[in-house]
Amino acid sequence: AIGRLENRYAREWVEHYKRLGVDKIFIYDNNRPEDGEVFADVLQPHIEAGFVEIAYWDGLQKDAYEKCYRDHSDDYEWIGFFDFDEFLNIGRKKSLPALMKTYGDADAVLVNWRIFTDSGHTHYEDVGVKKRFNVPMKPDTNVKYDFPENNHVKSFVRGGIVGLKFHMQPHVPHSPQLKCVNANGKVLQKPFTEYDPSV
Numbered sequence: 001a002i003g004r005l006e007n008r009y010a011r012e013w014v015e016h017y018k019r020l021g022v023d024k025i026f027i028y029d030n031n032r033p034e035d036g037e038v039f040a041d042v043l044q045p046h047i048e049a050g051f052v053e054i055a056y057w058d059g060l061q062k063d064a065y066e067k068c069y070r071d072h073s074d075d076y077e078w079i080g081f082f083d084f085d086e087f088l089n090i091g092r093k094k095s096l097p098a099l100m101k102t103y104g105d106a107d108a109v110l111v112n113w114r115i116f117t118d119s120g121h122t123h124y125e126d127v128g129v130k131k132r133f134n135v136p137m138k139p140d141t142n143v144k145y146d147f148p149e150n151n152h153v154k155s156f157v158r159g160g161i162v163g164l165k166f167h168m169q170p171h172v173p174h175s176p177q178l179k180c181v182n183a184n185g186k187v188l189q190k191p192f193t194e195y196d197p198s199v
Contacts, residue, residue: 001013001025001026001027001028001081001082001083001084002027002028002029002030002057002061002064002065002083003027003028003029003030003039003083003084004029004030004031004032004035005031005035005037006039006084006085007037007038007039007041007042008124009084009085009129010027010039010042010043010084011042011043011046012128012129012130013084013087013129014043014046014051014052016087016088016130017082017088017096018046018051020088020090020095020096021095021096021097021098022080022096023076024050024051024052024053024076025046025051025052025053026052026053026054026055026068026072027039027043027052027053027054027055028054028055028056028057028064028067028068029054029055029056029057030057030058030059030064031056038054038056039054040054060170061166061170062165062166062167062169062170065081065166065170066164066165066166068081069157069164072159073157073159073160073161073164074159074160075159076159077100077158077159078100078109078156078157078158078159079156079157079159080154080155080156080157081154081155081156081157081166081170081171081173082154083154085129086113086154087129087130088111088154089114100156102185103181103185104185105179106158106179106180106181106185107157107158107161107175107178107179107180108155108156108157108158108173108178108179108180108181109155109156109180109181109182109183110153110154110155110172110180110181110182110183110188111153111154111155111156111182111183112150112151112152112153112182112183113149113150113151113152113153113154114136114150115136115137115149115150116133116134116135116136116137117133117135117136117137118133119132119133119134119135120135121133137149137150152171153171153172153182154171155171155172155173157173161173161175161178162175163175163176164178
């Protein structure tokens, strides 16, 4: 992940992915000196345990993702690219590693967004993100399935792919002949996919 001014949410986010079975989290800290915070301020126990690694980053999101992939893709079977406001839901699956084994020879798994409302909150409350924001956007009657932003995706990319880029936009990987599937394992022909309500 890359983030700025998100210390309030960082611990919950890290612990969410730890519970899913992630082995390691790489954070590209985009905070500025004038911001008065860095992620290490709230994640020190996870850093000391070797679960979180932080790099200070003054650049674009896509460049941070490409650097992460270049630096670490030979060390991990899969690398996921998620922001601090994105909490992957794998339903009743036992763990993320077990789920990823179901995708066979796919090079990338693209997971649809699900956009949530502000749940009527107008002021900050010191309550977890998942508890505060739990009302999804209602389907638009002019859209086939759901809120159109849900057609956007986040990605897991298999390690060891040569020439991987995020040049089109920072959420979708690109590489020659990359085999991409959705969360149900359906092969995708384009990166922005029609929302699949069965996922």
